[in-house]
Amino acid sequence: MQAVECEFESEVLTAVLQSRWPERTDAALRAHVAGCAICSDVAAVAGVIENAREDMQADVAVPDSGRVWWLARVRARREAAKAAARPITATQLIAGACAVGLLGACFGATSAWFQSALRGVGVTLVEFDWAGELIAHGALILGMAAVLFLVPVAAWLAMRRE
Amino acid sequence: MFRDATFTDVDRLAASDACTGFVMDEDTFRAFYDRTARGVWAYLARVTGDRQMADDFLQETFYRFLRADATHDSEAHRRNSLYRIATNLARDARRRSLLRPTANVAGHDIEGVTAGDRPGAAERSADFSRAMSRLKPRERAMLWLAYAEGASHREIADVLGVRPGSLKSLLFRARHKLAGLLAGRESKHAGR
16 A cells, blocks of 8 residues: 655654755755655645745735624624514514405405305306316316416525525 | 625614624634634635635635634634635535536636745746646645645544545645646646
């Protein structure tokens, strides 16, 4: 099995990070690195990455810590307010549906025209040839049922993701 | 994104209230941020290869860190959590870019913006950026954590979510590949 680490690896790394590599390192370590694939890779890579880190950190301008803290607090408050508003919205929806149902019931109970129309629909439904229609327009009915089921499911999934 | 947030007077008043759900108070956070932000930015810039993305993800990383329901028993533990969040953000962005290749997620290349004023820095930075861009994101992250951040194998494994037992060989391969690319040898494993 190929070796993936060497006992001198950390010594080489330290020499590179302390800018002692290769001139101010003892000859024995230099000789080892010349013949060790692992240590020569460490020597080649560590110094370059360290230089890149120094260059980047010298040039980068990160936002001020106070600004980051401030923005985080504002965002946390917004998210908390949004989360708190969610149950209220659901309650309002249910209350709205109840109100519409109640209004409908009142209208149905008081309107003679509505009651006669309802009876007509009831008679039609009783006399309707369900089996025949289902056989004749089965695919269409199934398609409509699927749409009626899929649309609310898709809406629910989209809202849940948000 | 987050840094484009605007404030209303209500927001300002709301934000001045006692803040709940953060893992540390303002003074602790600011000191921690001042110690770590540059390092996290450099890590994000190297892993994503995009400085604009690094700017955005830096704030997101610290926000998620503040909101995380976690207890940290040491500075090292805190730093690991921070880098883990940064790693996940970069990984998610990469997945999104793979799913939606038309979305330009790497429009602000890191190459050439990190040169500094030192002699030969521009060329050195360009060579290094080119070589790093030929590595896989996980290899870039691994090498940066090991040699720029001085993280231990266990810490790197924790941040990247790989088994500690596999890390040595993964790091060996990534290092060998980068050394080859820097030396002008084309590695047969190179490429994303």
